[in-house]
Amino acid sequence: MTDRYAVIGHPIAHSKSPLIHAQFARETGQDLAYDAVDVEPEMLPFALRQLHDEGYRGLNVTLPHKTEVAQLCVGVSERAQQAGAVNTLLRVDGGWQGDNTDGDGFWRDLTRLGIGVAGRRVLIVGAGGAVRGILGPLLAARPALLVVSNRNPWKPEALAEQFKEVGSVVPRTHLALKGDRYDLIVNATSAGLSGAMPRLPGQLLADGGACYDLSYGAAFAPFRDWATAQKAAIVADGLGMLVEQAASAFEIWRGVRPPTAGVLQALRAA
Numbered sequence: 001m002t003d004r005y006a007v008i009g010h011p012i013a014h015s016k017s018p019l020i021h022a023q024f025a026r027e028t029g030q031d032l033a034y035d036a037v038d039v040e041p042e043m044l045p046f047a048l049r050q051l052h053d054e055g056y057r058g059l060n061v062t063l064p065h066k067t068e069v070a071q072l073c074v075g076v077s078e079r080a081q082q083a084g085a086v087n088t089l090l091r092v093d094g095g096w097q098g099d100n101t102d103g104d105g106f107w108r109d110l111t112r113l114g115i116g117v118a119g120r121r122v123l124i125v126g127a128g129g130a131v132r133g134i135l136g137p138l139l140a141a142r143p144a145l146l147v148v149s150n151r152n153p154w155k156p157e158a159l160a161e162q163f164k165e166v167g168s169v170v171p172r173t174h175l176a177l178k179g180d181r182y183d184l185i186v187n188a189t190s191a192g193l194s195g196a197m198p199r200l201p202g203q204l205l206a207d208g209g210a211c212y213d214l215s216y217g218a219a220f221a222p223f224r225d226w227a228t229a230q231k232a233a234i235v236a237d238g239l240g241m242l243v244e245q246a247a248s249a250f251e252i253w254r255g256v257r258p259p260t261a262g263v264l265q266a267l268r269a270a
């Protein structure tokens with residue numbers, strides 16, 4: 001019997017996960033099947049039980065289920081609790097064990113790109129759900145300063161409060177960044193989805209600094225153009241993070257870390 005895996009979300013047709021995991025399976029010589037399953041929000045509890053009954057060994061979870069699914073797991077890892085979201089499910093007796101590989105994927109992609117964080121000044125632009133997943137690995141790397149800025153000031157303040165036991169997160173509005181210099185600027189807003197770029201003060205990026213966007217594809221364009229105008233030494237989108245978080249899920253399921261370079265190359269070519 002071939003082991004079965006799937007990604008669940010709504011909508012799901014656009015998901016790159018089936019392609020990514022099929023290539024991981026080929027490159028590691030693993031025999032597995034990977035499906036995309038459309039699950040409407042109200043059907044989530046039923047779908048999780050059904051997929052378990054059908055013998056699925058692991059699931060990836062994408063929008064809009066990443067928060068809700070945590071309540072339906074028999075257990076949730078510490079990093080998923082910290083992120084407030086679950087993106088990977090492992091089949092266990094009686095249900096699903098929840099984990100979150102987004103932060104790990106982000107961290108591995110920074111490492112792949114040679115972007116250092118230790119002792120550096122880091123700015124995260126945006127304070128939505130995605131930021132909770134990356135704060136843990138960033139703080140663990142001991143930056144000199146970690147600032148989260150947002151239009152709406154109470155969101156970074158809430159994040160700073162949530163993470164105060166883990167490390168120092170400095171909350172700011174975008175306007176209050178004026179005069180600051182950062183070695184790494186991470187765009188975590190969804191502004192790019194509507195072709196926009198948050199309004200930031202000029203000259204925020206230090207010489208030789210790097211810019212990283214959690215999004216990719218068309219949504220990356222406004223931040224890419226901004227970062228290029230700031231003369232960033234490295235301008236990266238989040239496609240590498242997507243592949244690395246998938247590789248971390250694959251590793252949880254199969255016990256082997258797949259190579260990621262070929263998959264990333266295939267996605268860029270597509």
Ligand code: ATR
Pocket residue numbers: 125126127128129130131150151152155188189190191196197198199
């Ligand atoms: P995600 O889960 O992807 O992080 P989210 O929780 O909806 O998505 O958060 C979206 C983030 O993008 C927020 O930080 C939001 O800023 P506000 O909290 O001030 O709304 C930010 N954002 C979205 N559109 C934006 C725009 N046009 N300009 C600046 N920030 C924007």
